[in-house]
Amino acid sequence: MDGVRRRSHWAWGYADEEPAADELAATAELMTAVTGFRLDGEIEEPVPLDAVELPAPRVEPPPLECCTTEPYARITHTYGQAYRDLVRAFRGRFDSPPDVVARPRDEREVMHVLEWAENAGVAVVPYGGGTSVVGGVEPRDLGPVVSLDLTGLDQILEIDPLSRAARIQAGMLGPAIDRRLAEEGLTLRHYPQSYELSTLGGWLATRAGGHFATLGTHIDDHVESIRAVTPRGVWESRRLPASGAGVSPDRMLLGSEGALGVITEAWMRVRPRPDFRVSTTVTFPSFERGAEAVLAIAQSGLHPSNCRLLDPTEAWLTSGGDGTYALLMLAFESADHPVDALLDRALELARLCGGAWEEIQNGGGGGEHGTGGQGGAWRNAFLRMPYLRNAYPSIGLVAETFETAVTWDRFAAFHTAVIGAARDALHGGGIVTCRLAFAYPDGAAPYFTVLAPARRGAEIEQWDAIKRAASEAILAAGGTITHHHAVGRDHRPWYERQRPEPFAAALRGAKAAVDPAGILNPGVLV
Amino acid sequence: MDGVRRRSHWAWGYADEEPAADELAATAELMTAVTGFRLDGEIEEPVPLDAVELPAPRVEPPPLECCTTEPYARITHTYGQAYRDLVRAFRGRFDSPPDVVARPRDEREVMHVLEWAENAGVAVVPYGGGTSVVGGVEPRDLGPVVSLDLTGLDQILEIDPLSRAARIQAGMLGPAIDRRLAEEGLTLRHYPQSYELSTLGGWLATRAGGHFATLGTHIDDHVESIRAVTPRGVWESRRLPASGAGVSPDRMLLGSEGALGVITEAWMRVRPRPDFRVSTTVTFPSFERGAEAVLAIAQSGLHPSNCRLLDPTEAWLTSGGDGTYALLMLAFESADHPVDALLDRALELARLCGGAWEEIQNGGGGGEHGTGGQGGAWRNAFLRMPYLRNAYPSIGLVAETFETAVTWDRFAAFHTAVIGAARDALHGGGIVTCRLAFAYPDGAAPYFTVLAPARRGAEIEQWDAIKRAASEAILAAGGTITHHHAVGRDHRPWYERQRPEPFAAALRGAKAAVDPAGILNPGVLV
Known part of the structure; x- marks a missing residue:
């Protein structure tokens, strides 16, 4: 029932992509160099x-x-x-x-x-x-x-070039969607880190975050209508550019994580590939100063497509930094008009916060791939990360990433508290880095990465302790348990504390109505 | 229990604003002139x-x-x-x-x-x-x-200037919200036609459409968190710039029309008043050519604040047109940077569709009031319309407005069908006009106005017949029964046909959970 190329039974990617011995040794060396802590040297086999x-x-x-x-x-x-x-x-x-x-x-x-x-x-x-x-x-x-x-439902069924929308089956993978749309000069422009192996239906069910760092950050914002199968019939909204007819049926399926229905297809807004594209990377003396710039740019209404800030350690780990400066990746794109003036204005705002930059890159097309420079390096690292991580169990490294969102008034204290809690959970052995992955006028979505030497055989306990500490800190400091990774089973305890109880009751009532036997993904949300 | 100034018991506005005899005569004369049909001349008293x-x-x-x-x-x-x-x-x-x-x-x-x-x-x-x-x-x-x-809940409880957000009680009227925010140099920038007399809570419960013709068209888009009281406790979401933690609690209250809870307050995104503002009006030889320009501008990613197209009759009725051309009101605004280049590009797109214009107006501040020219004339007419309408029962005029949204691929046939159905329902005696009130990359939100000589004493039957004909046509031609006026009791039959049945069941289940006795606004939605 699988295709010619089989997915690995344990690693990210396909079986033929599992890391080889020399790659493992190289990764161990690299991680020792950049994290500063020693791994035990043993290479374990899957x-x-x-x-x-x-x-x-x-x-x-x-x-x-x-x-x-x-x-x-x-x-x-x-x-x-x-x-x-x-x-x-x-x-x-x-x-x-x-x-x-x-x-x-x-x-x-x-x-x-x-x-x-x-x-x-x-x-x-x-x-x-x-x-x-x-x-x-x-x-x-x-x-x-x-x-x-659902990956057998893998076709684009219709394309409406005038309205710029496409009817896409839920099981279609990111690259396949873009390949088909590219034949019409169009793109969905949604590039989560899982892009290569994840599906439209998964993105919708989990409210995935994508390409755009500002405006249209979630897949939610690109939905025209959703069709799902429930045990009580087909739930399909009318295809509309917008509506005010009561509670939105689509918004109730977005984030439902399979608990209300099985999404089978959706009409999605698509767009031409951006012919106009400018980007640069801006260095800041500190993450805090960089965050000030992100705030200013997010509130400017300039709407950059990329506006992601790496703290000094993350810039070092992924983008050729040296650990002394924070790095802001900034890009504007359009299929209609030049965007140079927008970048210029964003850079003016960045300069006021101590930002400095060298080269501005011009380039149309702008697929998911890097465009050179430190921004390109980060993008490549971002897409390679799941493959790099395949080596971690072998070389004895624990990794966890968690992400959230918080309003600007709480941001500084929040960042300190969450980094602190995660570090405490490491008991000295490991590093915690942060980037701002999405920016809003009223807040930002920080993304944290934790790396630590594994206690072999006890990685799950290690991971769970880190997750618990981080999640508690996030909730206590006013964040959301997830900005775009979804709730699933891992976030459930904190999600229950975060959501208002009458809403939880309403959601249970909604589920009972369409799934009276409670067969749909029990354990998530409800 | 009312304030010093009492609302009229029948007319829009306050008792001291009910139309005087000379105003009625003048309005009758005006309406006869612009609509081309004769009213019976009798002036009826309330x-x-x-x-x-x-x-x-x-x-x-x-x-x-x-x-x-x-x-x-x-x-x-x-x-x-x-x-x-x-x-x-x-x-x-x-x-x-x-x-x-x-x-x-x-x-x-x-x-x-x-x-x-x-x-x-x-x-x-x-x-x-x-x-x-x-x-x-x-x-x-x-x-x-x-x-x-709810108008006793009329305070702004907190303002967070760093995150640009305000905690506003649900019963606060539009002008009071803006007056208070203006003290901090901020604005909500939400100006529905009902602005003067409508409340934040009403806007949220009905998903009101506001100031922006593109991007952030609905009040939904400016919500950070909502607090509501239900028979089963307080439903309050966490204040967040964005979240992906399951189905959005706020999106379930938005458009709930009082059926799930009583909204008591909300954290809303606010913004500085726009210092940079350019606007103009563009004439087109026909509504169809104007609509082509709206499509091009909506898909350009330029995000004009105003982009509203009046058909020749509506331009004549409200904005000093002469019935021979369609009129596009186009404006850009920003609190951060000049927007002249954006207008220039939008005008390039308009020119390709046969658009012509004379004067470009510059002006910061830009409250809800007009800025002169035909755009200003329309805006004044828009805000005065409810007062003008007060005269209609006296002078014997039936008026109905209805609004919807539809994707571009269906737009032309939709417009023809809906105008045709409404005209048929008038049996020759009346006019139907259309404007595009909101524009999206994948479609537009047309707003129709019907004016007809009243059959005295049978206005309700006349109105109901027009409403029925228009609503049937909207549904048949692929629109939504409402883009921003809500469902209420009047749209209920068509809403029930529009929404997917499993979603309706889910909504009933949700309501039963938080309102088991079914006391909350029975008859709307559920």
Whole structure:
């Protein structure tokens, strides 16, 4: 049931991309150099696919061609792509695989799977690219489960060039969407870090953050209408540029994480590729000064496409910095008009905050790939990161990233508190870096990276302790438990404290109405 | 319980603003001249306040200081501000007034009213400025009702100048919000036609459309967090610049029209007043050519603050046109940087569609008031329109406005079909005009005005027939039943056909969870 090229059973990417021995040694050396802490030098091998032992399926699969209980399918649908997933898969621990994997080829088959699951009392975990980093696709603590892999729904069904919109099936992967749209000179322009392996449906269900650092930051902002299958029928909104007819049906599906319905397709706003593009990187003497510039630019109404600030350590780790300066990546783009004047004005604002820059890069097209310079270096590092991380279990490194958003009035204290809490959880052995990934007039979305030497065999406990400390600090200091990674199962305890209780009751009521048997992704949100 | 200045019991505005005899004659003459149809010349008088007969209250009011059964309060809380409301009030028909009017001074009193209402089985109709044009505040076909007037909650509680946000109570009127914010050099920049008499809470509950013709068109886009009181506790989201933590709690309250909770306050994004402002009006040989320009500008990413296209008749009626050309009002504004180059580029796009213009106006500040020229004339007419309309029942004119949104691929056929259906419903006696009120990359929001000679005494039937014909055409041609006027009771039949059934079930489930007795604004949405 998989294509010619098989996904790795444990690592990010395909089986033929698992890191080789020389790469592991090189990564260990690099990480020692940049983090300043020593790894223990041991190189551990992953448990090979054929050595993985799986519990037997707890349910007979339905007599549907799209369903299987084949071990490789169950193994590769057990986890998402969090570090805690990577480590468990690396060690061959697949304790809670789905009992059945369904890979429908059309919506009718999706309905058949739901029908069977409801009758058989089987939980349905919708699965797009399987890139959740929050336990969103993991059948943890559930009874019998079918993992509903949507990647068979992988077509663009219609393109409306006049309205600049495309009807895209939910299981289509990022690169495939862009390849097809490029044939019409269009692009969705949504590049999450998971872009290569994640799907439109996954982005919608989790409110993914994408390419734009300001304006249209979430996939939410590019939706025209969504179609989902629920146990009580098809939930499809009218295709509209905007509406004020009551509560938005689309906004109730966005972020529903598979708990209200299985998204099968959406009309998405697309755009021509940007012919006008200018970018540069600006250095600041400190992260704080850089953040002042981000605030000024975010409140200017200039709407840069990129406006991401790396703290000195992150600039050093990823973008050729030396640890002495913060680095702001700044870019403007348009398919209609030159944007040089906008960059000039943003740089004026940056200068007032101590920013300095050298070269301004011009270039149209501007796909997901880097454009050279430090900004290009960061972009390449950003897209390579999941591959780099494949080496961590082998070389004995624990990694965690977490992200949030907070208003500017709280920002400085928030940053200090969260960095402090994460550092405390490391007990001295490790580093914590921060970048501002998205910027708003009223706040910013900081993204934190934690790297620490692993206590071999206890990585999950290490990771959980870091996650707990960071999440507590985020909540206490006024942030959101997630800006664009979703809630999943990992964020659930803090999400419950964050959301207002009557809203939680309303959401439970909404779910009970469309999913009375409670089969849809139990454990997330509700 | 009212202030020094009393609202008129039938007309838009205050009692001292009801139209005088000479104004009525002048308006009749004007409307005859511009519409081309003859009115019957009779000037009818409104039924005076003291001649209005009210049914007795069907319920004892609670022993709360904020509650009254006083006739003036009940009369002025019977209707919104639709033409069909105006006519009924003018004729002294107040058949379904609320039994009790509550005007709490704080949130605690709101809770007390809800508690009483739930126990007593009394429906609660939240009432802000009472400017609904869709029957949203009318206790139609209900048992005992309390109209919950929120205008006692009229303060700005906090201003966060760094994040540019303000915590505003729901009952505050538009001008009061801006007056208070102006003291800090800030503005909410939200100017619906009802601005003078409508409230923040009403805007949020109905997803009001405001100042900006592109980007941030709805009040939704300026919300940081909302606080509402429900029969099952306080629903308050965390104050955040953005979040991806599950389904958005705010987006479930936006457009809930009082059916899920009573909005008591919100943190709103505010901004400095725009120091840079350029505007002009562009003429086009036809509405169709003008619409091509709106499409091009909306897809350009230039984000004009104003980009509203009047068809030749509407330009003639409101903005000094002569009926031979369509008129585009175009403006750009910024508090940070000059916007002349943006206007220049938009005009280049307009020229390609046959657009021509003369004067470009520069001017900072840019409050809600006109800035001279045809654009200023339109803006003044826009804000005066509700007052002008006060004369219609007297002089024998029926008026209806309806608005929608549709994608560009359907736009031309849609416009023809809807105009045609509305004209057919007039049986030859009347005019139908259209403007594009909001513009999106993937579509536009047309706003239609219907004017016709009244069949005296049968205006409601006339109005209902026009509404029915227009609504059917809108739905059939792929539009939304409302872009920013809300659903209320008037749009309910078409709204039910528009929304997906599983979503309707989810909304009912959500409501049942927070409002198990079903007391909150029964008849709207659910």
